[in-house]
């Protein structure tokens with residue numbers, strides 16, 4: 001185990017009934033780094049993130065947290081963050097900070113939502129809900145932060161800002177693990193890229209190592225080389 005390893009998966013598998021979605025996944029995430037999980041639609045990214053976050057139990061293998069003792073070890077933002085209606089953005093965060101500490105106002109500032117403080121959650125745009133979801137995932141400063149498609153649904157400026165927030169979280173010492181379909185931002189901000197296909201890890205390396213290995217100049221080109229990019233979504237358990 002590396003000194004800075006904070007979360008690891010060893011031979012993890014997950015099945016929904018008789019549908020095998022993840023198989024034999026081993027990976028390691030280090031403190032102070034950003035890891036981007038990349039793969040085609042339906043390849044198992046959300047399922048893997050939910051297993052790593054402890055929301056789903058692996059059906060085989062294990063997930064281990066090696067970080068410091070913390071009130072909240074892992075923060076998680078689902079792909080579709082949802083909040084209890086009838087509360088403002090600040091009140092929503094205040095509920096969580098009352099449990100594990102932190103200041104709602106500075107959490108909102110961090111994601112650029114300071115002007116939405118008093119707005120009701122049901123009046124937030126899709127992008128704003130995602131930003132609130134990121135803020136919620138960071139309540140209590142968990143050493144591991146898992147974000148399922150944090151940039152999805154955001155305009156290019158907000159997407160860039162979101163990845164800058166992610167970078168700041170890593171600079172502050174957190175291990176951030178996220179899924180994304182944005183190859184440019186992944187290449188720019190991630191220290192480690194994990195490529196996943198049909199529930200298995202194909203590669204785990206620094207972006208520059210992947211460029212060298214596949215003789216490509218962009219992560220998009222690596223993606224197109226590694227994955228057979230077609231028009232049909234891979235559906236686990238379907239043979240057609």
Ligand SMILES: Nc1ncnc2c1ncn2[C@@H]1O[C@H](COP(=O)(O)OP(=O)(O)OP(=O)(O)O)[C@@H](O)[C@H]1O
Nearest residue numbers: 016019021040041042043044045046047234235236
């Ligand atoms: N509750 C479930 N029951 C059965 N199959 C499921 C369930 N959840 C996910 N799956 C299947 O598991 C596979 C992986 O889904 P998952 O959502 O993890 O993929 P993904 O890589 O996150 O996809 P996307 O990029 O489209 O968000 C898919 O084939 C999906 O249909």
